[in-house]
Amino acid sequence: MAEKEKLRIELCMGSSCFARGNSGILMSLEEFAEQNGISDRIDLEGHLCLGKCNSGPHMTIGGKEYSGISDPDAVADIIRKALEEMDAESDIH
Numbered sequence: 001m002a003e004k005e006k007l008r009i010e011l012c013m014g015s016s017c018f019a020r021g022n023s024g025i026l027m028s029l030e031e032f033a034e035q036n037g038i039s040d041r042i043d044l045e046g047h048l049c050l051g052k053c054n055s056g057p058h059m060t061i062g063g064k065e066y067s068g069i070s071d072p073d074a075v076a077d078i079i080r081k082a083l084e085e086m087d088a089e090s091d092i093h
């Protein structure tokens with residue numbers, strides 16, 4: 001069976017986004033991935049300040065930008081849906 005495509009998740013690790021929620025998001029994301037057995041399905045990366053701190057915390061999930069979400073459960077839902085969409089697309093092709 002072919003290896004499934006990975007979902008790319010980029011978190012802004014600049015000091016403002018980190019303080020506004022991405023520090024907690026990072027920890028809960030790693031825990032969520034481990035508990036749900038999807039650690040090998042996600043590609044998690046941090047990046048430096050994007051210069052839009054006022055609307056942070058910023059993250060990109062599967063190429064889509066998200067701002068102002070500091071609730072780890074909301075992020076987990078976005079990731080779950082993004083993985084489902086990726087799997088549905090790969091079933092079509």
Ligand code: FES
Pocket residue numbers: 012013014015016017018048049050051052053054056057058
């Ligand atoms: S710290 Fe994230 S945009 Fe500035």
